[in-house]
Amino acid sequence: MFSAYSGPILELDRVSFRYPGAGRIIDDLTFAIGGGEFIGLLGANGSGKSTILKLAAGMVRPDRGIVKLWDRPLAAYRNKDRAKLLCYFPQHLDVSVPFTVREIVGMGMYPYDIPPAMAVDEAMDTVGLLDKADVYVTNLSGGERRRVFIAMTLIQGAGILLLDEPLANLDIRYQIEFLRLLRRLQEQKGISVVMALHDINVALQFEKVMVIKNGAVLGIGAPEAVLTGPMIRDAFDVSIELRKAEHGMYITHEKWF
Amino acid sequence: MHKVRITLFLLMAAAILVLALIAGPRMINPLAMSATEREILLSIRLPRVAVALLMGMALGASGAILQGVLRNPLADPYILGISSGASLAAALGLLSGFYVFGRSSVPVSAFIGASLVSVLVGAFGWKRGGLWPERLLLAGIGLNFLFSAVLMLLMSLSSDEGLRRAVLWMFGDLSMADWTLIPSASIFIVIGLGIALFRSKALNALILGDEFAYSLGFAVQRERLILFAAMALMTSASVSLGGTIGFIGLLMPHIVRLLLGADSRLLVPASAIAGGAFLCFADLVGRSLMPPLELPSGTVTAVIGAPYFLYLLRKKDVLGV
Amino acid sequence: MKKLFIILSLVVGMSYSVSAAEPALLPTRIISLSPATTEILFALGAGDRIIGVTSFCDHPEEAKKKQKIGGLSNPSLEAIVALKPDLVVMTTDGNPQEVDERLRTMGLRTYVWTARKLAELPDGIRGLATAIGVSAQGERMAGEIEKSINRTRYKVQSTKKMNVLYIVWPEPLLVAGPGTAIDDAIRLLGHVNVSAKAKTSYPRYSIEELIREAPEVVFIGKGSGMDMQAVSQGILKKLATVPAVRNNKVCYVSDSLYRLGPRVVQGIEELAACIK
Numbered sequence: 046m047f048s049a050y051s052g053p054i055l056e057l058d059r060v061s062f063r064y065p066g067a068g069r070i071i072d073d074l075t076f077a078i079g080g081g082e083f084i085g086l087l088g089a090n091g092s093g094k095s096t097i098l099k100l101a102a103g104m105v106r107p108d109r110g111i112v113k114l115w116d117r118p119l120a121a122y123r124n125k126d127r128a129k130l131l132c133y134f135p136q137h138l139d140v141s142v143p144f145t146v147r148e149i150v151g152m153g154m155y156p157y158d159i160p161p162a163m164a165v166d167e168a169m170d171t172v173g174l175l176d177k178a179d180v181y182v183t184n185l186s187g188g189e190r191r192r193v194f195i196a197m198t199l200i201q202g203a204g205i206l207l208l209d210e211p212l213a214n215l216d217i218r219y220q221i222e223f224l225r226l227l228r229r230l231q232e233q234k235g236i237s238v239v240m241a242l243h244d245i246n247v248a249l250q251f252e253k254v255m256v257i258k259n260g261a262v263l264g265i266g267a268p269e270a271v272l273t274g275p276m277i278r279d280a281f282d283v284s285i286e287l288r289k290a291e292h293g294m295y296i297t298h299e300k301w302f
Numbered sequence: 303m304h305k306v307r308i309t310l311f312l313l314m315a316a317a318i319l320v321l322a323l324i325a326g327p328r329m330i331n332p333l334a335m336s337a338t339e340r341e342i343l344l345s346i347r348l349p350r351v352a353v354a355l356l357m358g359m360a361l362g363a364s365g366a367i368l369q370g371v372l373r374n375p376l377a378d379p380y381i382l383g384i385s386s387g388a389s390l391a392a393a394l395g396l397l398s399g400f401y402v403f404g405r406s407s408v409p410v411s412a413f414i415g416a417s418l419v420s421v422l423v424g425a426f427g428w429k430r431g432g433l434w435p436e437r438l439l440l441a442g443i444g445l446n447f448l449f450s451a452v453l454m455l456l457m458s459l460s461s462d463e464g465l466r467r468a469v470l471w472m473f474g475d476l477s478m479a480d481w482t483l484i485p486s487a488s489i490f491i492v493i494g495l496g497i498a499l500f501r502s503k504a505l506n507a508l509i510l511g512d513e514f515a516y517s518l519g520f521a522v523q524r525e526r527l528i529l530f531a532a533m534a535l536m537t538s539a540s541v542s543l544g545g546t547i548g549f550i551g552l553l554m555p556h557i558v559r560l561l562l563g564a565d566s567r568l569l570v571p572a573s574a575i576a577g578g579a580f581l582c583f584a585d586l587v588g589r590s591l592m593p594p595l596e597l598p599s600g601t602v603t604a605v606i607g608a609p610y611f612l613y614l615l616r617k618k619d620v621l622g623v
Numbered sequence: 624m625k626k627l628f629i630i631l632s633l634v635v636g637m638s639y640s641v642s643a644a645e646p647a648l649l650p651t652r653i654i655s656l657s658p659a660t661t662e663i664l665f666a667l668g669a670g671d672r673i674i675g676v677t678s679f680c681d682h683p684e685e686a687k688k689k690q691k692i693g694g695l696s697n698p699s700l701e702a703i704v705a706l707k708p709d710l711v712v713m714t715t716d717g718n719p720q721e722v723d724e725r726l727r728t729m730g731l732r733t734y735v736w737t738a739r740k741l742a743e744l745p746d747g748i749r750g751l752a753t754a755i756g757v758s759a760q761g762e763r764m765a766g767e768i769e770k771s772i773n774r775t776r777y778k779v780q781s782t783k784k785m786n787v788l789y790i791v792w793p794e795p796l797l798v799a800g801p802g803t804a805i806d807d808a809i810r811l812l813g814h815v816n817v818s819a820k821a822k823t824s825y826p827r828y829s830i831e832e833l834i835r836e837a838p839e840v841v842f843i844g845k846g847s848g849m850d851m852q853a854v855s856q857g858i859l860k861k862l863a864t865v866p867a868v869r870n871n872k873v874c875y876v877s878d879s880l881y882r883l884g885p886r887v888v889q890g891i892e893e894l895a896a897c898i899k
Contacts, residue, residue, distance in 0.1 A: 065430070104516055124519040124520060127519060128519025129519075134513075135513035137511075138511075139373070139511055140509070140510060140511075142370075142373075142559075142564045143559060144509075148564070152507060152518060155506075155518045155519060155520075156518060156519040197514075198517075201518070328705060338704060341704060341729060345704075345728075345729050346704065460823070467696070470696055470697065475697070477699065478719065478721045480728075589699070593699070593702065594691055594692045594693040594698075594701075595678065595691075595693060
């Protein structure tokens with residue numbers, strides 16, 4: 046549905062922001078996200094990537110500049126309308142209340158007055174949790190819990206998912222599982238995925254990477270092009286070279302110690 | 303299956319209500335009443351049960367709301383200092399002989415006290431344009447300590463009579479319940495409940511966390527403020543009706559969650575009903591155990607509630623830990 | 624059809640008459656809501672007309688056998704109404720005001736005892752006696768008390784004023800302050816109650832302050848069923864330096880002065896005997 050449109054869906058135009066009491070954290074930032082993109086926001090801890098995501102989601106208002114969604118100022122949208130277009134996925138999933146999977150996925154209907162396009166069962170099935178529909182989320186693994194919320198965003202029908210380090214604290218199996226799910230959603234439904242991460246290895250899986258340092262974009266592009274030695278040194282203050290192998294790339298170096 | 307549980311739940315609540323009217327300490331058969339018994343039923347038991355019902359409903363719903371808003375399963379309307387603030391205001395009223403509202407002076411001062419504390423808690427919990435759960439909790443606990451201390455100071459300085467009356471008021475006294483306060487209290491409680499019911503979806507979303515609530519399209523700070531105000535309104539009304547009666551706000555949401563699930567659309571009204579039934583039951587027990595001595599309902603709820611709460615803690619699903 | 628109508632109107636008429644009964648001039652079903660008024664009622668000879676008392680009414684012995692309707696500050700409305708009294712005697716010294724209002728709203732007759740000081744006792748007795756229809760008895764009782772008070776006042780005109788302390792309970796230390804019958808008795812006997820400066824009737828007094836006041840006589844009132852000498856050991860040790868303890872002027876007295884009732888005369892005599 047969205048992949049036919051080729052213009053930017055979400056734009057940050059000369060956005061500046063700082064938290065009260067901090068130095069200037071984001072300064073004059075401009076970038077755009079189109080339909081069906083799969084972007085990794087790579088940066089060290091404290092580089093500003095979480096803030097950028099929050100600005101993009103509209104959770105914080107920029108001091109200067111403007112954020113636009115479908116070419117309209119994000120601030121102009123009513124909350125419910127925005128919720129049908131854009132979803133924000135926090136890093137910490139802190140649900141200690143015994144909601145069932147079905148109940149949480151069902152909350153994706155909240156922005157709607159009339160039932161949305163996708164049914165709850167279909168959403169649960171898409172993420173592979175239909176058989177656990179009535180299980181309490183508190184009894185699920187971390188990876189499964191994240192999938193529950195992805196199903197929720199599917200019901201919301203959002204075309205953009207902004208995720209803040211969703212792979213943190215996940216075992217590699219679940220990291221791969223989760224990425225594969227997101228990839229599938231991008232390919233089959235044209236959903237744009239923007240994910241903040243600080244693991245270079247994971248960034249290599251993305252088709253487009255934005256390297257962030259001190260709230261500014263150091264480079265955008267395909268990982269092999271962007272993640273040069275100098276770039277990594279600049280962004281992460283470490284000397285590592287990427288070397289290309291037969292079927293992809295991997296980080297290598299002389300041994301770390 | 304759910305429908306069956308809900309029906310059973312409602313039936314049980316109704317049964318307790320009827321029992322509270324008819325039973326203890328003396329059984330009254332409504333089909334064969336003497337004039338005295340009718341007098342007792344209408345003038346003493348009926349208002350008493352009505353007050354217990356209203357208070358229980360207010361506290362049960364408030365507990366459900368607060369546990370969601372603060373994302374804390376141990377939240378109870380009184381944890382935020384509302385009860386000690388109300389007790390302080392009531393004690394001040396009692397000891398200073400405040401009589402502007404006649405017989406309703408103490409309840410009115412309690413209401414004012416409770417409302418003021420709620421505003422204070424909100425003010426301290428406010429930062430950068432919004433209410434924050436952690437700040438609210440800490441502010442409430444801090445204010446609770448403060449008011450309790452001032453109250454104890456006041457009590458140690460006061461005369462025996464004033465002291466006795468203040469203490470009795472705080473214990474939760476339903477024995478003198480009459481119709482005077484019920485209309486105004488009902489209005490506040492109904493308004494609070496109504497607000498909460500209409501905003502159940504927002505409450506559900508808030509439980510998921512501020513980010514998800516935002517992502518789902520809710521104005522997070524506004525919803526939190528509205529729900530907090532509804533809770534404060536109901537709790538203030540409850541405290542003005544019959545003093546401070548604990549454990550209902552804490553316990554009822556947990557019980558209802560175990561029986562009927564965590565969805566606020568069901569949890570809030572069911573906690574209200576459970577609270578009303580429970581307090582009617584506690585009041586019944588309090589006045590029937592050692593007649594004519596009447597145990598304060600607050601004591602009974604604590605004696606029943608505390609052990610049961612500890613028992614609940616042993617069940618894993620309650621806290622998700 | 625006609626028969627049914629007659630029966631119906633009879634039933635309706637009877638139920639009306641039951642609820643619209645006029646207050647009896649001589650109450651025969653009296654409930655007393657305080658130990659003091661219970662004692663006075665018994666002393667006025669109305670004991671057999673009492674149908675309900677509080678659980679604290681333990682004087683005289685017969686009072687203990689009466690039906691209980693609750694405590695002093697929390698009597699049970701239901702229990703009171705169920706006994707169908709024609710007079711409920713209450714006091715401003717301990718009963719909640721709401722009880723009086725509720726009972727009257729329900730059409731029950733109440734009498735509120737307001738006397739708090741010794742000097743008000745005789746008139747208080749007269750008032751209560753009239754309310755229950757035994758004015759003559761009341762006059763007699765009140766007269767005797769007045770005579771006794773006047774006699775005492777006359778006798779003590781020439782005695783030296785002494786500092787007196789009345790301990791109600793040793794630990795925590797509770798003393799008889801202003802506004803109590805005990806304080807009235809002490810002043811009647813021409814002495815000074817060292818704790819008269821306190822703000823409340825039964826204050827928790829500072830021991831330091833008491834030592835500075837140097838009471839010359841110390842009374843220790845009887846607690847219920849306790850060996851007062853044993854429990855007072857501690858406090859007397861602390862007060863070892865005051866004149867009363869040094870000169871062995873410590874007396875254990877009964878609780879006759881705890882209630883403003885018929886036993887006050889006895890209580891005053893007890894105090895007087897000790898001081899001599």
